[in-house]
Amino acid sequence: MPSPKAKNNSGRSGSVPGVSSNGRYEFMSLNRSPPPHLLQRQGSDPTSARLRASESPTRRRGSGSSNASSSSATGGQQLPEEDCMRLNPSFVGIALSSLLAIDLWLSKRLGVCACEDSSWGSIRPLMKLVEISGHGIPWLAGALYCLYKSDSAAGQEVMLNLLMALVMDLVLVGVVKAVVRRRRPSHNRMDMFATFSVDRYSFPSGHATRAAMCARFLLAHLVLAAPLRVLVLLWAALVGFSRVLLGRHNVTDVAFGFGMGYCQYNLVEMLWVSPVGLQLLLGQVG
Numbered sequence: 001m002p003s004p005k006a007k008n009n010s011g012r013s014g015s016v017p018g019v020s021s022n023g024r025y026e027f028m029s030l031n032r033s034p035p036p037h038l039l040q041r042q043g044s045d046p047t048s049a050r051l052r053a054s055e056s057p058t059r060r061r062g063s064g065s066s067n068a069s070s071s072s073a074t075g076g077q078q079l080p081e082e083d084c085m086r087l088n089p090s091f092v093g094i095a096l097s098s099l100l101a102i103d104l105w106l107s108k109r110l111g112v113c114a115c116e117d118s119s120w121g122s123i124r125p126l127m128k129l130v131e132i133s134g135h136g137i138p139w140l141a142g143a144l145y146c147l148y149k150s151d152s153a154a155g156q157e158v159m160l161n162l163l164m165a166l167v168m169d170l171v172l173v174g175v176v177k178a179v180v181r182r183r184r185p186s187h188n189r190m191d192m193f194a195t196f197s198v199d200r201y202s203f204p205s206g207h208a209t210r211a212a213m214c215a216r217f218l219l220a221h222l223v224l225a226a227p228l229r230v231l232v233l234l235w236a237a238l239v240g241f242s243r244v245l246l247g248r249h250n251v252t253d254v255a256f257g258f259g260m261g262y263c264q265y266n267l268v269e270m271l272w273v274s275p276v277g278l279q280l281l282l283g284q285v286g
């Protein structure tokens with residue numbers, strides 16, 4: 001049975017019951033360090049370990065501090081406000097780690113073409129063709145070729161801007177990959193052709209940024225019939241999806257890549273180089 005003194009304290013300072021080594025209930029204040037035998041018991045309990053891990057540093061620090069300051073903090077009107085401030089970061093942390101856990105789980109489940117003996121390993125060669133269709137080299141080579149072959153000023157303008165957009169995409173993706181440094185999924189086989197050193201990182205998917213940006217570019221600057229426009233969108237979606245199926249990326253890498261590529265096209269429009277602008281630029285350089 002708890003002592004009457006402990007019962008009174010529990011009403012005021014948030015005491016919690018624990019079971020002592022002799023099997024009797026004991027109460028300990030949330031603001032005081034628990035006795036060593038209870039500490040040991042908490043350490044072995046996964047739920048309490050998780051709860052302690054999600055505590056804010058201020059609360060953890062507070063739990064070891066002297067009782068006078070702790071009890072004054074809990075005594076007044078400040079407590080609810082303080083608790084809200086301490087709970088919010090933990091809530092964001094828990095939400096983020098849950099999203100990450102779902103991402104890893106879903107990506108692993110969807111990585112059905114990660115190798116030949118995976119459940120959908122037979123379509124891996126097809127997925128690798130889709131991969132090549134979104135690779136930087138064919139796009140850069142294609143844009144250069146069209147620029148060279150184009151005999152109208154308008155065509156040259158479009159191809160020049162596409163070329164600059166592709167280079168900008170490579171640079172931006174490289175910078176984000178180098179900053180974030182998220183490893184590729186463990187089930188990925190690193191057998192991609194022509195990669196930079198930053199391509200050992202997976203966030204964001206360079207194929208997804210390129211697919212989203214190029215799809216917007218093509219839809220805005222090429223006069224295409226409706227079925228072809230749908231095909232462009234389907235191609236972009238397939239490039240992104242194939243990254244997860246091949247085990248190259250997690251779902252969030254591709255989702256962020258699509259968003260980033262979409263925004264990159266806005267940047268391309270803002271920085272659009274016209275023939276007059278180009279002549280001015282070349283005049284300044286020359």
Ligand SMILES: CC(C)=CCC/C(C)=C/CC/C(C)=C/CC/C(C)=C/COP(=O)(O)O
Nearest residue numbers: 136137140141194195196199205206207208
């Ligand atoms: C062929 C021409 C005109 C120029 C070549 C210039 C050159 C060296 C370009 C490099 C292109 C390149 C290696 C792009 C990397 C593409 C890639 C593998 C990205 C990774 O994509 P992810 O989806 O796995 O992140």
